[in-house]
Amino acid sequence: MARRTTILFCLMSAIALTLFVCDIVVGSVNIPFSDVVSAISGSADATTRAIVVDIRLTKALMALFAGIALSLSGLQMQTLFRNPLAGPYVLGVSSGASFGVALFLLGAPLLGLSSSPIVSAIGTTGAAWIGAAAVLMMIIVLSKRIKDIMVILILGMMLSSALGAVVEILQFLSNEAALKSFVVWTMGSLGEVTHSELMFIVPVIILGIILAVVTIKPLNILLLGESYAQTSGINLTKVRRQVFLSTTLLAGTVTAFCGPIGFVGLAVPHLARMIFRTADHRVLLPASAIIGSAMMLVGDILSKLMLLPINTITALMGIPVVVYIVFRNRNLMQ
Amino acid sequence: MITLSKISLAFDSKSILQSADCTFAEGTLTALVGRNGAGKSTLLRVLAAIDAPKSGEVIVGGKPLHTLSAEDRARVISFVSTQRVRVANLLCRDVVAIGRAPYTNWMGSMQREDIDIVNSALASVGMSDFALRPIDTLSDGECQRIMIARALAQQTPVILLDEPTAFLDIPTRFEICRLLAHLAHTQGKTIIFSTHDIDAALPVCDRVAVIDNREITLHPAAEAQSLLKSLFSL
Numbered sequence: 332m333a334r335r336t337t338i339l340f341c342l343m344s345a346i347a348l349t350l351f352v353c354d355i356v357v358g359s360v361n362i363p364f365s366d367v368v369s370a371i372s373g374s375a376d377a378t379t380r381a382i383v384v385d386i387r388l389t390k391a392l393m394a395l396f397a398g399i400a401l402s403l404s405g406l407q408m409q410t411l412f413r414n415p416l417a418g419p420y421v422l423g424v425s426s427g428a429s430f431g432v433a434l435f436l437l438g439a440p441l442l443g444l445s446s447s448p449i450v451s452a453i454g455t456t457g458a459a460w461i462g463a464a465a466v467l468m469m470i471i472v473l474s475k476r477i478k479d480i481m482v483i484l485i486l487g488m489m490l491s492s493a494l495g496a497v498v499e500i501l502q503f504l505s506n507e508a509a510l511k512s513f514v515v516w517t518m519g520s521l522g523e524v525t526h527s528e529l530m531f532i533v534p535v536i537i538l539g540i541i542l543a544v545v546t547i548k549p550l551n552i553l554l555l556g557e558s559y560a561q562t563s564g565i566n567l568t569k570v571r572r573q574v575f576l577s578t579t580l581l582a583g584t585v586t587a588f589c590g591p592i593g594f595v596g597l598a599v600p601h602l603a604r605m606i607f608r609t610a611d612h613r614v615l616l617p618a619s620a621i622i623g624s625a626m627m628l629v630g631d632i633l634s635k636l637m638l639l640p641i642n643t644i645t646a647l648m649g650i651p652v653v654v655y656i657v658f659r660n661r662n663l664m665q
Numbered sequence: 666m667i668t669l670s671k672i673s674l675a676f677d678s679k680s681i682l683q684s685a686d687c688t689f690a691e692g693t694l695t696a697l698v699g700r701n702g703a704g705k706s707t708l709l710r711v712l713a714a715i716d717a718p719k720s721g722e723v724i725v726g727g728k729p730l731h732t733l734s735a736e737d738r739a740r741v742i743s744f745v746s747t748q749r750v751r752v753a754n755l756l757c758r759d760v761v762a763i764g765r766a767p768y769t770n771w772m773g774s775m776q777r778e779d780i781d782i783v784n785s786a787l788a789s790v791g792m793s794d795f796a797l798r799p800i801d802t803l804s805d806g807e808c809q810r811i812m813i814a815r816a817l818a819q820q821t822p823v824i825l826l827d828e829p830t831a832f833l834d835i836p837t838r839f840e841i842c843r844l845l846a847h848l849a850h851t852q853g854k855t856i857i858f859s860t861h862d863i864d865a866a867l868p869v870c871d872r873v874a875v876i877d878n879r880e881i882t883l884h885p886a887a888e889a890q891s892l893l894k895s896l897f898s899l
Binding site for chain 2: 558
């Protein structure tokens with residue numbers, strides 16, 4: 332049993348690593364593998380180095396970390412809400428981010444604020460992050476007074492829908508150019524992230540991962556339900572807060588920089604459960620991280636080859652997984 | 666031993682218990698009975714410190730429950746809920762191992778001693794052969810035994826069970842009640858379980874606690890049959 336898990340971990344890591352290398356090799360400009368290696372070791376010409384290191388390596392690293400972040404927050408949400416259809420966006424992270432971006436791209440021009448220095452300093456990314464964090468903070472504050480986790484779930488969904496409606500109003504009122512840049516943002520992109528932004532993103536995501544690791548034991552106990560968790564020495568309010576905070580850091584940051592990327596956070600934890608045949612978060616957490624990064628790298632490679640937005644690729648890859656799992660195992664969680 | 670001291674309870678705005686006092690002795694099995702909505706589950710949730718009482722306190726081992734940390738509480742009281750656990754890929758052994766949570770480190774790593782305790786808990790409920798079976802492949806009765814084993818692995822002097830015989834067929838109801846009596850008498854536990862199953866509970870339990878008309882009263886099991894008849898005008 333333990334040996335099977337070890338073998339699977341080695342195999343999955345090897346696959347993820349191979350995909351990482353493929354992601355750096357594949358691109359619109361044809362660069363031979365030997366040149367890619369010399370570019371990374373620093374001996375290639377400036378153009379090749381710029382393409383390989385600044386563009387492709389940055390993007391591949393972003394894909395890797397985005398995959399880890401979305402999958403881990405999806406895993407935490409599915410266990411916390413005891414719902415196989417929960418994901419990183421169930422509490423409104425993506426609608427919060429969309430709302431922030433819509434206010435920035437659509438609302439600011441409407442109010443004639445787009446040239447204001449404060450507004451332009453925030454940028455799309457800042458607006459998205461503030462939007463996502465604001466929604467999650469609101470949920471954290473409200474959930475302090477709410478005992479039933481289902482109520483929090485419904486609250487998150489309703490809040491999402493309400494924000495979605497406001498975003499639609501903004502879209503309806505906006506001009507074509509602003510509308511197009513908003514729609515493009517909603518399609519997601521790993522390529523907009525710069526090297527210096529990555530230097531900010533990676534530590535934030537690592538912090539989110541550490542918080543996720545801290546919740547491993549409570550999440551294992553929460554599999555039995557909240558009354559068992561409370562009588563096993565778990566402080567529910569504290570655990571919820573940790574999970575929400577971790578999701579803000581993980582999914583919030585990825586969404587701010589790459590746009591809403593759907594279905595990775597939803598499908599990957601199921602893949603991890605199916606492949607590793609366990610419910611233990613000590614295995615599921617690293618497994619989801621590895622599978623998640625592999626899935627994002629595949630998505631990035633495909634989106635480069637087919638010149639399609641990443642969000643459409645992850646949706647088309649993730650949905651069959653979710654459908655298959657729902658059909659295969661109807662009593663997946665409860 | 667677990668004691669209610671001047672406990673008042675309410676469910677929504679409906680008063681359930683008014684300044685009730687009651688002591689459950691160790692090594693005894695008590696059946697908690699009452700009409701639907703009398704407040705059996707509410708009382709058990711307060712005894713387990715899942716909910717707080719309106720006023721009064723629950724005292725275990727000489728200490729008021731609310732002064733203990735969540736982890737310390739989990740070392741004196743374990744709880745088996747009505748919620749059915751059906752998680753895919755979760756082995757029975759691992760469910761019982763969750764009972765060790767108040768004693769393990771932040772990762773939940775099991776020591777040799779913890780593993781022995783889990784194995785003996787499985788043996789006490791006669792489920793050793795099921796250790797490596799996924800919990801979602803078990804029958805309701807088998808599942809209930811695993812949840813009782815989980816409570817045993819928690820090594821608490823007090824075990825509370827909310828309707829442990831609901832969903833079960835008649836022979837299994839009798840088996841579970843006999844198992845609880847056996848555990849109370851051989852391991853010296855204070856076991857309290859709510860039930861509507863008078864027929865299965867009365868022959869094996871030591872006391873019957875009746876919640877009626879905002880009062881809780883404790884009776885020897887032998888007198889309970891006639892008492893229940895008069896109380897509920899059967």
